[in-house]
Amino acid sequence: MGTPTPKINRLFASSSPKIGPNPSFDLHAFTQSPVKKDGKQHIVTPKVVQQNMVTRSKGKRKGKEISLGMSNEIGSNSDFEDEVASPSSKKKKVDSGKTSNPKKENEFHNVLQKDVKNGQTSKRNRAKPKLKVKKVQTRFCTYTNIKAIEHIKLRLKSKKQLQMFRETPFGHFLDLPNIKVHPQLIRSLMYAETDNDRDDMFIIKLNGEELFFGIREFAIISGLKCGMPSEFVSDHNSPNRLMDSYFPNQQRVLKSELISFYEGSICVGDDDLLKMSILYFISTFLFSTEPSKSYVSRLDFDLVESGEYRNYPCGNDCFYETLASVSHQLSGDPSYYRVRGFPLALQVWFYECCSKVDPFVATRIRNYIPRILNWQTSQDILYFDYLKRGMFKTYGNQVVFSNITPANDELPLLTELPDLPRPRTTTSDTPFVHGSLFEALKNEVVNVGIEFTIFNLF
Known part of the structure; x- marks a missing residue:
């Protein structure tokens, strides 16, 4: 028998298919047979x-x-x-x-x-995994009772009752089109707010343009009475007939109780039905809060019962309630946020500032006064990422933004408002003043009237 061929350790084996008993290369290591x-x-x-x-x-x-x-x-x-x-x-x-x-x-x-x-590599060669921390985004919620107008029309069945409501300062809202509040759009506006110290207006910057939402813009959009503060005083110690009649033995009335009472089967006279409709509209539509945790203001009970609501500047309180809810509120990055007041006015104001509006967001259907009656919104859910990639995108945004200016027919809404200066804008070297535009338009109307009178004389 010949010499047996030694078995070569495959760790050091050559790639050549033929290996003789005496390899031609030096392994430089001791090997042994199994x-x-x-x-x-x-x-x-x-x-x-x-x-x-x-x-x-x-x-x-x-x-x-x-x-x-x-x-x-x-x-x-x-x-x-x-x-x-x-x-x-x-x-x-x-x-x-x-x-x-x-x-x-x-x-x-x-x-x-x-x-x-264990199927692992050595600890010294093992890379530590990087943990990805997912940022929790803020959830937004609004409590505006959009169906309030629909319920008022159902309760005020006769033409006489509807006409009585239409003659109130809130009657134009009966013509409100199919509209809803988009919380993610309000969230987008709040994220676009500039770093400012103004407590009388909401200022945002989009596509290089600063936009201002003050009480004048609020009056133009909503049509609510805004002006000098009222001298009306609500006395909590005095009895209120409307409250004692329908909510007896209660010091305070939850908004949820008012909603259940009004939307239920109630049987009251025309005058009290009108008053309850106005109270329901103010509490759930204009001053929206969580119904189960907030109360109807005693001031609203007294205003409605006394009839002073016709002269009271309700728009002042509504504007500042909305402003306090949306201005400088996201600095702490909360996980859940509830928008109070009347955010629908802020939403429509944004539409009016755009050169074009995404049809999936809203569509202009007419040209009424006030402007809140002109827009119909999509009933689909509007997502924050969709807005961020569209009307609110930073680069390549085709939307041109500009501040709204009042038309001649809208000037009566501003007659009782004080002249408030605007902050200096970043797109112009000269400051723009609210009152200057109003005075210029008013003087222009007066001059046109004088020229027309002189023309008739000749």
């Missing part, structure tokens, strides 16, 4: 790795030992659990006759075996 133990074959770990296995190049630093490259391959392959070469993190000269430190070799061997069995 040893049978307990009926299984085991490969003995090499104990000596010579220094001349490292790669060298003239004029360059020494390369890493090939044993490190072996350990990386073992970590991803479970077939090499018993084939571990000694690591060498530091480049030291090793004599060909000396072996590596067996204690360190065994420690490395044990750690690497544990990682291989």
